[in-house]
Amino acid sequence: MTHPTDNRTLLRLLGIEKPIIQAPMAGVSTPALAAAVSNAGGLGSLGVGAMNAEGARKVIKETRALTAKPFNINVFCHSPAMSNEAVESQWLKWLAPHFEKYGATPPASLWEIYTSFLADPDMVEVFLEEKPAVVSFHFGLPTAEVIADLKKAGIKLLGAATNVHEAAQVAAAGVDAIVAQGIEAGGHRGVFDPALDDRLGTFALTRLLVKAFSLPVIAAGGIMDGAGIAAALALGAQAAQLGTAFVACPETSIDDGYRRALLGDAARRTTFTSGISGRIARSMVNKFTELASDANAPKTPEYPIAYDAGKSLHAAAKAKGEFGYGAQWAGQAAALARSLPAAELVAQLERELKESVRELQPLLG
Amino acid sequence: MTHPTDNRTLLRLLGIEKPIIQAPMAGVSTPALAAAVSNAGGLGSLGVGAMNAEGARKVIKETRALTAKPFNINVFCHSPAMSNEAVESQWLKWLAPHFEKYGATPPASLWEIYTSFLADPDMVEVFLEEKPAVVSFHFGLPTAEVIADLKKAGIKLLGAATNVHEAAQVAAAGVDAIVAQGIEAGGHRGVFDPALDDRLGTFALTRLLVKAFSLPVIAAGGIMDGAGIAAALALGAQAAQLGTAFVACPETSIDDGYRRALLGDAARRTTFTSGISGRIARSMVNKFTELASDANAPKTPEYPIAYDAGKSLHAAAKAKGEFGYGAQWAGQAAALARSLPAAELVAQLERELKESVRELQPLLG
Numbered sequence: 001m002t003h004p005t006d007n008r009t010l011l012r013l014l015g016i017e018k019p020i021i022q023a024p025m026a027g028v029s030t031p032a033l034a035a036a037v038s039n040a041g042g043l044g045s046l047g048v049g050a051m052n053a054e055g056a057r058k059v060i061k062e063t064r065a066l067t068a069k070p071f072n073i074n075v076f077c078h079s080p081a082m083s084n085e086a087v088e089s090q091w092l093k094w095l096a097p098h099f100e101k102y103g104a105t106p107p108a109s110l111w112e113i114y115t116s117f118l119a120d121p122d123m124v125e126v127f128l129e130e131k132p133a134v135v136s137f138h139f140g141l142p143t144a145e146v147i148a149d150l151k152k153a154g155i156k157l158l159g160a161a162t163n164v165h166e167a168a169q170v171a172a173a174g175v176d177a178i179v180a181q182g183i184e185a186g187g188h189r190g191v192f193d194p195a196l197d198d199r200l201g202t203f204a205l206t207r208l209l210v211k212a213f214s215l216p217v218i219a220a221g222g223i224m225d226g227a228g229i230a231a232a233l234a235l236g237a238q239a240a241q242l243g244t245a246f247v248a249c250p251e252t253s254i255d256d257g258y259r260r261a262l263l264g265d266a267a268r269r270t271t272f273t274s275g276i277s278g279r280i281a282r283s284m285v286n287k288f289t290e291l292a293s294d295a296n297a298p299k300t301p302e303y304p305i306a307y308d309a310g311k312s313l314h315a316a317a318k319a320k321g322e323f324g325y326g327a328q329w330a331g332q333a334a335a336l337a338r339s340l341p342a343a344e345l346v347a348q349l350e351r352e353l354k355e356s357v358r359e360l361q362p363l364l365g
Numbered sequence: 366m367t368h369p370t371d372n373r374t375l376l377r378l379l380g381i382e383k384p385i386i387q388a389p390m391a392g393v394s395t396p397a398l399a400a401a402v403s404n405a406g407g408l409g410s411l412g413v414g415a416m417n418a419e420g421a422r423k424v425i426k427e428t429r430a431l432t433a434k435p436f437n438i439n440v441f442c443h444s445p446a447m448s449n450e451a452v453e454s455q456w457l458k459w460l461a462p463h464f465e466k467y468g469a470t471p472p473a474s475l476w477e478i479y480t481s482f483l484a485d486p487d488m489v490e491v492f493l494e495e496k497p498a499v500v501s502f503h504f505g506l507p508t509a510e511v512i513a514d515l516k517k518a519g520i521k522l523l524g525a526a527t528n529v530h531e532a533a534q535v536a537a538a539g540v541d542a543i544v545a546q547g548i549e550a551g552g553h554r555g556v557f558d559p560a561l562d563d564r565l566g567t568f569a570l571t572r573l574l575v576k577a578f579s580l581p582v583i584a585a586g587g588i589m590d591g592a593g594i595a596a597a598l599a600l601g602a603q604a605a606q607l608g609t610a611f612v613a614c615p616e617t618s619i620d621d622g623y624r625r626a627l628l629g630d631a632a633r634r635t636t637f638t639s640g641i642s643g644r645i646a647r648s649m650v651n652k653f654t655e656l657a658s659d660a661n662a663p664k665t666p667e668y669p670i671a672y673d674a675g676k677s678l679h680a681a682a683k684a685k686g687e688f689g690y691g692a693q694w695a696g697q698a699a700a701l702a703r704s705l706p707a708a709e710l711v712a713q714l715e716r717e718l719k720e721s722v723r724e725l726q727p728l729l730g
């Protein structure tokens with residue numbers, strides 16, 4: 001199969017004007033960000049993976065108050081964490097000196113600080129009641145029953161995939177479009193099983209999925225500007241999803257340390273770490289990624305149990321003015337990030353996209 | 366700096382018509398392949414990194430007999446290997462049972478089976494005498510003196526880079542263009558120091574280099590068709606370099622096992638291994654990559670000393686009909702490989718490139 005010759009089906013399906021999707025980014029996105037992107041003609045997104053159902057309902061309502069346009073709500077579909085007290089207490093013991101450095105003590109124990117969508121019927125209920133235009137899945141897929149219910153409610157569905165095998169599952173589940181998320185992406189890629197990570201680059205992944213599936217593909221990972229969006233579309237994607245490009249928008253909820261890092265030299269180098277959350281994610285190199293790369297580190301607790309410790313350590317250090325233990329997620333092209341209001345950024349991205357397409361014209365001879 | 370608005374400077378500089386470069390691929394490329402690509406309007410390339418100076422002279426003459434067009438000769442600029450007899454004999458001991466399986470015994474000792482360009486004044490001499498139109502550097506750069514001599518001889522120079530830091534060295538050396546080689550690429554990427562590998566995807570790397578340098582950028586890694594070339598150009602590259610896309614051309618020197626793997630199911634999964642050559646490279650998953658991923662494997666000898674053992678084991682197994690120990694290098698999008706004569710493939714790539722650019726037209730509104 002090749003991609004449909006009509007490469008606007010996705011935009012019509014989602015009810016948007018521009019092939020630009022702001023990535024959900026739990027902990028970074030806000031109703032103001034998502035609404036600004038949607039009002040500008042793209043698809044704004046909100047990650048609610050770290051919220052409970054009522055928290056999600058609240059931000060959906062807040063976003064709806066700011067825009068009448070479609071927006072996307074993203075949930076985490078990982079296997080619920082298996083607690084292991086021995087692993088967790090070893091981890092806390094190992095982190096203790098770092099807490100001490102900032103005059104704090106580690107928590108006595110760790111919790112699964114948020115619930116997988118797979119085990120959260122209340123979240124499904126909220127979606128069926130609030131009916132966001134779009135819901136997207138990360139780390140896997142919910143049951144066929146949940147998917148059928150969401151579709152019956154008129155909600156359009158997106159599923160992230162990082163290789164052909166995952167994409168086949170997304171397609172088989174009846175989801176409307178595949179988010180092809182390459183290795184360049186910041187934060188946690190949507191890998192279903194972290195033990196089976198092919199680490200495909202965005203370029204290869206996008207083209208493989210476009211050629212293998214008739215479903216619309218959305219390219220994600222390392223896309224920072226209109227030239228990147230043009231490249232994604234040239235590869236046959238129907239839209240591009242940008243995360244890191246939006247992180248420095250004033251509408252996000254990031255702290256000053258994260259913002260300074262992203263707009264400074266730290267953005268020149270990202271690395272994979274599983275020490276912050278318990279699941280591999282791409283972060284700017286900082287004190288936490290360096291700590292977690294210690295060869296003598298004990299086994300990391302499961303995701304998101306380790307994140308409980310990670311967030312506590314960040315809070316302790318930050319209270320003393322040290323921002324280097326934050327989850328400073330960023331993609332490989334973070335050095336190209338800009339700090340513009342989201343609506344301006346979307347307009348700028350569209351201008352750049354057209355400019356890039358215009359520059360290709362001479363090839364037509 | 367942004368990329369020059371005239372995005373044809375590279376084609377004029379290299380004296381080619383199409384923004385298509387066939388990657389050098391030592392051990393795969395042949396004079397027939399390089400000449401066919403150059404005759405078709407692209408830039409054919411020959412990897413001579415595994416040859417001595419007289420071998421290189423021979424293939425340069427053979428290629429010249431087949432084309433009057435410019436072609437590219439590629440050399441390896443790695444630090445010469447440091448032999449370690451203990452490591453090498455341990456490695457051979459560990460491989461012995463695998464040789465035995467095919468009725469063979471491992472070699473008694475291992476050699477640095479080819480010389481780095483950094484330590485090969487005879488190769489420099491051959492280039493100054495034969496004056497190939499283009500010479501490209503992989504794994505690093507030669508001295509300023511050698512670069513000056515090659516330039517004085519009218520030879521155009523390309524240098525591979527896998528991150529901004531390496532690209533800055535390529536630019537400072539006075540090379541004419543940068544080959545931005547992303548993580549998708551098959552075989553050995555041009556990383557200068559394998560201990561400092563940022564593993565950037567082609568998408569992020571290409572855009573970072575285009576934005577950071579005024580030198581023309583050639584995108585490489587995971588590009589398999591005209592849509593990929595269009596995407597590379599949209600990112601601001603002035604040409605695309607394709608390796609795996611050309612491996613199955615009838616003009617290459619690969620064996621039947623490699624060809625069957627590339628055109629079959631094995632192409633669906635590639636992996637990094639340093640067990641075959643002593644330096645990390647992307648291969649289709651096969652018996653050798655599985656063997657080398659054994660957690661109990663001893664330390665691998667340095668590149669290319671380990672390759673001596675690797676080639677011996679492959680020869681022993683192949684003599685018994687087992688092709689699975691070959692260096693079956695392939696990029697992440699290998700599943701898109703086609704078996705076409707090189708001239709037809711170049712023509713097809715150009716048609717696809719134009720078609721992709723045409724499909725972007727509606728974006729101009």
